[in-house]
Amino acid sequence: MTTTRDRNAWTLHTDWRDEGNCRDEDPELFFPITRVTSGDEDDLIVETEPPYPVPRAKAICERCTVAADCLAYALQNGVPFGTFGGMSAYQRELISKPMKRKRCPGCASTELINEGKHEICGSCGVSWDVGLLD
Ligand code: SF4
Numbered sequence: 001m002t003t004t005r006d007r008n009a010w011t012l013h014t015d016w017r018d019e020g021n022c023r024d025e026d027p028e029l030f031f032p033i034t035r036v037t038s039g040d041e042d043d044l045i046v047e048t049e050p051p052y053p054v055p056r057a058k059a060i061c062e063r064c065t066v067a068a069d070c071l072a073y074a075l076q077n078g079v080p081f082g083t084f085g086g087m088s089a090y091q092r093e094l095i096s097k098p099m100k101r102k103r104c105p106g107c108a109s110t111e112l113i114n115e116g117k118h119e120i121c122g123s124c125g126v127s128w129d130v131g132l133l134d
């Protein structure tokens, strides 16, 4: 489970974010969470987020000049929530697993360019490791 406090910690020290197209947008677009109470006496609150970005957030990211830095930050730090560089945490998790793919985990395009150990999406430009080839 991720807490609001954790999220605030992850969003510190990201200077490129000042240049981001999202700087004047509602953060809830980029950190869409659903809070569900367990119904137990402890009243546990579970936070989840949808597997894909909110369409409006994705559109904002698509016009962002620092999208590559933003996505790289999230991938390199394993940020487990939020939309960065137009990709949700679920999509980033997919992309972090080395694998040859039929579709881009970011935009579902089938226009994939094979570069040996990597594949690159010809549509959105995201790339991933294909792992060991036999
Ligand atoms: S890519 Fe998206 S989340 Fe990242 S800085 Fe740009 S608009 Fe914001």
Ligand SMILES: [Zn+2]
Binding pocket: 104, 105, 106, 107, 108, 109, 121, 122, 123, 124, 125, 126
């Ligand atoms: Zn793509």
